[in-house]
Amino acid sequence: MxxxxxxxxxxxxxxxxxxxxxxxxxxxxxxxxxxxxxxxxxxxxxxxxxxxxxxxxxxxxxxxxxxxxxxxxxxxxxxxxxxxxxxxxxxxxxxxxxxxxxxxxxxxxxxxxxxxxxxxxxxxxxxxxxxxxxxxxHDAASTLVREGEFVQASDDLTVYVARVDQNGLLRDVYIHLDEPGGATVYDAAEGRITERDGRPVLLMNNGSQQEFSGSGVLNFLAFDQYVLDLGPHVQTDEPLNFxxxxxxxxxxxxxxxxxxxxxxxxxxxxxxxxxxxxxxxxxxxxxxxxxxxxxxxxxxxxxxxxxxxxxxxxxxxxxxxxxxxxxxxxxxxxxxxxxxxxxxxxxxxxxxxxxxxxxxxxxxxxxxxxxxxxxxx
Structure with a gap:
């Protein structure tokens, strides 16, 4: 030019x-x-x-x-x-x-x-x-966790988290799980949703497990750390469509x-x-x-x-x-x-x-x- x-x-x-x-x-x-x-x-x-x-x-x-x-x-x-x-x-x-x-x-x-x-x-x-x-x-954390709300993640799983920190740490976790043999309740001071072997899991610290069986027996277990498999509750068959x-x-x-x-x-x-x-x-x-x-x-x-x-x-x-x-x-x-x-x-x-x-x-x-x-x- x-x-x-x-x-x-x-x-x-x-x-x-x-x-x-x-x-x-x-x-x-x-x-x-x-x-x-x-x-x-x-x-x-x-x-x-x-x-x-x-x-x-x-x-x-x-x-x-x-x-x-x-x-x-x-x-x-x-x-x-x-x-x-x-x-x-x-x-x-x-x-x-x-x-x-x-x-x-x-x-x-x-x-x-x-x-x-x-x-x-x-x-x-x-x-x-x-x-x-x-x-x-379909992320497990975004599907299951809403700060200060009870979330019905599936027909048998209810999750409550009092507070979610900026780094993803969950405070005051409460979980109610209905199982064929009865109901199980988990509560923990803190938790974090992560992955193990490609499956989403909830890693809970300083909490307890209360299991109420159908025969009327209550089992209580305190734990320092517990891993709950979330895979069966967050899996979806919805395909990715472009x-x-x-x-x-x-x-x-x-x-x-x-x-x-x-x-x-x-x-x-x-x-x-x-x-x-x-x-x-x-x-x-x-x-x-x-x-x-x-x-x-x-x-x-x-x-x-x-x-x-x-x-x-x-x-x-x-x-x-x-x-x-x-x-x-x-x-x-x-x-x-x-x-x-x-x-x-x-x-x-x-x-x-x-x-x-x-x-x-x-x-x-x-x-x-x-x-x-x-x-x-």
């Missing part, structure tokens, strides 16, 4: 990066608030919440990237145009394509990045997040039709697969809309608020239409062609509108070098 190309690329690229970063931060904050129950109700650490939020980021970026490109490009281009730097480029003999070339390159790079995220990073991160949430939901957003592209386009669930949701997974491929095109479409909003008309010292507002509304309509088409494709596979037609049609329209506008150049009069007159080329 030439010096002027690099300059324009930086002037547009930095606002785009800032807009994408700001919108992503807001989306991550919203995501973390939605997952706050992981800490409050499940007793997980702040690191678990951070990990889940970070794993959800690639999917958020895929949705936010076109919007960030549109907003950032508008900021950069509007400043260049209002400060007449674009006019200077035209007066220096640059064609319209030379002026918008850095912005188009930036959009193409963003589209390639979005494609990589959509095809590789998003499904990997989504799978990791789904596995993390699945393990949290959503469409968690799957790789080949799993979406070519599902296993021998599985009834896959066969029943064939059109839904196919629509998601085409959406993964078509979504990066919105980055180019939104960049061209931003270019057309600022450069698609004559120069104005009063700004381009009305033109920008119309194009912003058009961008919103285009993206909402894309989401609507995605929903419609879940019932009709032939509509998947519209997932490509919407962004490509926007690219064609914005390009034609952008290059249809004539460039206004300025040349000095021979009689007065300080006076400028416009000449349409």
């Amino acid at each position: 030439t010096l002027i190309d690099r300059y324009l690329f930086r002037q547009i690229g930095f606002p785009v990066l800032g807009a994408v970063a700001a919108l992503t931060a807001v989306a991550m904050l919203s995501q973390s608030l939605n997952n706050l129950e992981v800490i409050v109700e499940r007793g997980q650490s702040a690191w678990t919440l951070t990990k889940i939020t970070l794993l959800a980021t690639p999917q958020l970026v895929g949705v936010i990237l076109p919007i960030g490109i549109f907003v950032g490009a508008l900021l950069g281009l509007n400043r260049l145009h209002t400060e007449q730097e674009i006019v200077v480029c035209y007066a220096g003999g640059l064609s319209r394509w030379r002026v918008i070339n850095p912005a188009v390159r930036l959009a193409v790079l963003a589209a390639l990045l979005a494609l990589v995220i959509s095809l590789f990073l998003q499904p990997w991160a989504a799978r990791q997040m789904r596995q993390e949430l699945f393990s949290i939901r 959503k469409d957003s968690d799957r790789w592209l080949h799993e979406l386009i070519f599902p296993n039709l021998d599985i009834p669930f896959e066969r029943h949701n064939r059109l839904t997974t196919l629509a998601e697969g085409h959406a993964r491929i078509a979504a990066p095109l919105y980055s180019i479409a939104f960049m061209l809309l931003a270019l057309n909003a600022v450069l698609g008309g004559g120069f104005s010292r009063r700004g381009y608020g009305r033109r920008i507002a119309w194009h912003a509304a058009g961008a919103a309509v285009v993206r909402i239409t894309g989401f609507g088409v995605l929903a419609a494709c879940s019932t009709n596979g032939w509509l998947n062609i519209l997932q490509y037609a919407v962004p490509i049609g926007t690219i064609i329209w914005a390009s034609r509108a952008l290059f249809r506008q004539k460039i206004q150049r300025y040349i000095p009069l021979a009689s007065d070098r300080n006076e400028l007159v416009p000449a349409l080329t």
Whole structure:
């Protein structure tokens, strides 16, 4: 790239990066608030919440990237145009394509990045997040323990814990266990849920065991340490199911039709697969809309608020239409062609509108070098 190309690329690229970063931060904050129950109700650490939020980021970026490109490009281009730097480029003999070339390159790079995220990073991160949430939901500690509450873990097991320390130590543990031969009650000053041989166990310290048999005999046992196997009470047969957003592209386009669930949701997974491929095109479409909003008309010292507002509304309509088409494709596979037609049609329209506008150049009069007159080329 030439010096002027690099300059324009930086002037547009930095606002785009800032807009994408700001919108992503807001989306991550919203995501973390939605997952706050992981800490409050499940007793997980702040690191678990951070990990889940970070794993959800690639999917958020895929949705936010076109919007960030549109907003950032508008900021950069509007400043260049209002400060007449674009006019200077035209007066220096640059064609319209030379002026918008850095912005188009930036959009193409963003589209390639979005494609990589959509095809590789998003499904990997989504799978990791789904596995993390699945393990949290079926974690013995989060399933059995709620501070200050009696928890009916199963038909025969009731657990009460007065307090849970930050390090996971349980204080004042009470357990009621119904067994075929009678009922058993455990109480301990402290305990901790851990694993032994791959099975969850409750390690209790400084407590006692009261066993009441069916014949009316009460057996009492004091212990310094006791290990209670929790495996039979927290086991679940629920399988880990991945959503469409968690799957790789080949799993979406070519599902296993021998599985009834896959066969029943064939059109839904196919629509998601085409959406993964078509979504990066919105980055180019939104960049061209931003270019057309600022450069698609004559120069104005009063700004381009009305033109920008119309194009912003058009961008919103285009993206909402894309989401609507995605929903419609879940019932009709032939509509998947519209997932490509919407962004490509926007690219064609914005390009034609952008290059249809004539460039206004300025040349000095021979009689007065300080006076400028416009000449349409």
